Amino acid sequence: MEPVAVAVDAMGGDHAPAVVVKGVMDFLDNGGDTLVHLVGKRREIHREIRRLKAGDRVSGLRVVNARDHISMREQLLSYWRKRESTSIQKALDLVRQGKAAAMFSAGNTGAVMALAKTNLGMIEGIGRPALATLIPTSSGRTLIMDVGANVDSKPRHLVEFALMGKVYMQSVLGVENPRIALMSIGEEEGKGNELIKRTHAILKSMDINFVGNIEGRDAYLGKSDLIVTDGFTGNVTIKVAEGVVDVVMSMLKREIRTSLQSRLGLFLLKRSMKRLRRRLDYAETGGALLLGIKGVVVIGHGRSNAKAVNRAIELSVRMVRERVQERMAAEILCMQSFLEELSYA
Numbered sequence: 001m002e003p004v005a006v007a008v009d010a011m012g013g014d015h016a017p018a019v020v021v022k023g024v025m026d027f028l029d030n031g032g033d034t035l036v037h038l039v040g041k042r043r044e045i046h047r048e049i050r051r052l053k054a055g056d057r058v059s060g061l062r063v064v065n066a067r068d069h070i071s072m073r074e075q076l077l078s079y080w081r082k083r084e085s086t087s088i089q090k091a092l093d094l095v096r097q098g099k100a101a102a103m104f105s106a107g108n109t110g111a112v113m114a115l116a117k118t119n120l121g122m123i124e125g126i127g128r129p130a131l132a133t134l135i136p137t138s139s140g141r142t143l144i145m146d147v148g149a150n151v152d153s154k155p156r157h158l159v160e161f162a163l164m165g166k167v168y169m170q171s172v173l174g175v176e177n178p179r180i181a182l183m184s185i186g187e188e189e190g191k192g193n194e195l196i197k198r199t200h201a202i203l204k205s206m207d208i209n210f211v212g213n214i215e216g217r218d219a220y221l222g223k224s225d226l227i228v229t230d231g232f233t234g235n236v237t238i239k240v241a242e243g244v245v246d247v248v249m250s251m252l253k254r255e256i257r258t259s260l261q262s263r264l265g266l267f268l269l270k271r272s273m274k275r276l277r278r279r280l281d282y283a284e285t286g287g288a289l290l291l292g293i294k295g296v297v298v299i300g301h302g303r304s305n306a307k308a309v310n311r312a313i314e315l316s317v318r319m320v321r322e323r324v325q326e327r328m329a330a331e332i333l334c335m336q337s338f339l340e341e342l343s344y345a
Contacts, residue, residue, distance in 0.1 A: 005094075005099060005102075007091035009088050011107065012112075013301075014303055018048055020038075027310045034060060035060055039094070042063055070107060074108055088107055102319060104313060106287070106304040106309065112297065113149055120293050121293070129290050131149045132291050143226045144183075144226075144234055145226075147238050152230070156339060159203065161291075171322045171323075171324045172319065175225050179209050179226070180209060180228065181210075183228065183237070220241065286308055295325070
């Protein structure tokens with residue numbers, strides 16, 4: 001099996017480079033034919049490697065120096081001027097040059113998306129990239145896209161998202177005929193704004209397993225395998241869910257402390273609570289996929305810990321091994337004439 005090379009932005013995220021280096025080392029400990037290019041400030045990276053006493057585990061690691069980085073809140077005009085010297089740019093350069101097959105960053109999402117689109121280009125036939133992430137449901141997991149790449153979308157873009165998500169579900173998760181739903185304010189066909197109504201009509205006419213509209217309250221019930229929406233709605237959906245999980249866990253901890261019976265109940269439910277926490281933990285998914293780009297790009301949560309970094313690299317490798325990008329390009333090519341008719345939709 002051919003080794004896979006992954007470029008990792010060591011400086012991206014709220015707790016970089018410490019958690020990024022730790023996540024990379026945890027991944028390398030699991031073995032496998034993977035080469036990790038860790039891109040960032042060389043001195044800081046080597047300091048973390050020494051701190052972890054990982055000198056004997058760096059056979060699958062290459063450190064690539066980048067003298068600058070893009071902060072989490074930095075805006076376009078600021079980072080664009082210095083982009084060539086940043087860790088995000090240099091990691092993407094490795095993908096563009098063929099030295100890496102995938103790139104991961106938990107840094108500035110806007111910067112990763114803008115620089116990836118500029119440097120790697122788009123899959124032919126795709127108008128806009130989309131961020132896709134898996135969310136936990138009562139019966140498994142559901143892919144939702146877009147979750148932040150496009151605030152304003154047209155029907156054609158949502159159709160493209162549906163096709164790309166379909167290929168991902170089939171190739172990576174093994175869902176042969178994924179159920180595809182459209183996020184709306186009601187299940188009825190006539191519900192939603194003009195974008196949703198027009199997109200619904202198009203998806204309904206296609207040879208896909210379209211199950212109709214889905215409401216926000218049903219997104220986490222497992223009624224579909226893929227939920228298509230615009231980036232604004234998708235981002236709000238996952239951010240609200242993250243907040244609800246944090247609040248519920250906090251309330252539960254307070255309730256448990258109120259009595260001996262509650263603490264005893266927690267002891268009896270300890271294993272179940274651990275399994276539940278694992279299912280709800282965003283770190284388990286690793287990050288969001290930037291689909292539509294010529295190259296595998298995974299964007300992590302700013303709060304990513306070492307486990308999330310580890311999982312993100314695993315996801316990157318799997319995307320490469322399953323040739324998801326090539327399969328998406330082929331799917332879009334087959335639908336090209338149909339999509340051209342939607343160019344001005």
